[in-house]
Amino acid sequence: MAQDDNPMERLRNGKGRFDRSIHTVERDAAAAELRAEGRTFQQIADELGYSGKGEAFRGVQRAKADVAREPVAKLIQREAEQLDELYVAALEVLERDHVMVSHGKIVKDDQGVPLLDDGPKLAAVRELRAVRESYRKLFGTDAPSRVSVDAQQLGAEISALFDRVDGDDSPST
Numbered sequence: 001m002a003q004d005d006n007p008m009e010r011l012r013n014g015k016g017r018f019d020r021s022i023h024t025v026e027r028d029a030a031a032a033e034l035r036a037e038g039r040t041f042q043q044i045a046d047e048l049g050y051s052g053k054g055e056a057f058r059g060v061q062r063a064k065a066d067v068a069r070e071p072v073a074k075l076i077q078r079e080a081e082q083l084d085e086l087y088v089a090a091l092e093v094l095e096r097d098h099v100m101v102s103h104g105k106i107v108k109d110d111q112g113v114p115l116l117d118d119g120p121k122l123a124a125v126r127e128l129r130a131v132r133e134s135y136r137k138l139f140g141t142d143a144p145s146r147v148s149v150d151a152q153q154l155g156a157e158i159s160a161l162f163d164r165v166d167g168d169d170s171p172s173t
Contacts, residue, residue: 020062025066027048027049027050027059028059028060028062028063028066029063029066030048031044031048031050031056031059031060031063032060032063032064032067034047034048035060040053041053041054041056041057041060042056044056044059079138080135080138080139083131083134083135083138086131087128087131087132090127090128090131091124091128093120093121093123093124093127094121094125094128096120097116098116098117098118098119098120098121099114099115100114100115100116100117101117
């Protein structure tokens with residue numbers, strides 16, 4: 001039995017789960033390479049010291065997940081950078097004063113002072129909100145949606161369904 005197959009010899013992380021050692025990561029990568037060469041899971045288990053073909057299969061799955069992590073992390077980083085740029089651009093629009101324009105001319109009050117247009121600022125606020133929502137989705141920080149159920153109404157609907165089923169099963173006269 002390899003060291004990582006013995007749970008007593010593996011380290012637990014702060015959440016009580018076992019951490020993978022560098023040995024386990026390397027062995028999982030080797031398992032994936034052997035699988036790509038056409039070896040069976042039992043052959044992989046025998047060659048690399050897994051406890052069985054199921055554990056060899058899980059090793060290959062872990063190796064596949066490891067490969068996907070780095071590109072996904074890069075993609076998330078790039079998406080975050082684009083959201084940062086959008087956020088800065090929307091902030092710049094929000095912080096500027098915008099004059100009201102009608103038919104190509106600046107609209108002024110009775111004293112000749114240009115009237116301010118709140119439309120671009122409101123649009124910038126909407127964009128800022130949308131960017132923040134995108135951040136929450138990208139990093140998974142939104143709280144899960146909750147569904148409330150009225151137990152009495154649900155019970156009444158279930159009873160009605162049972163009554164309909166019972167009515168369909170009654171012998172016809």
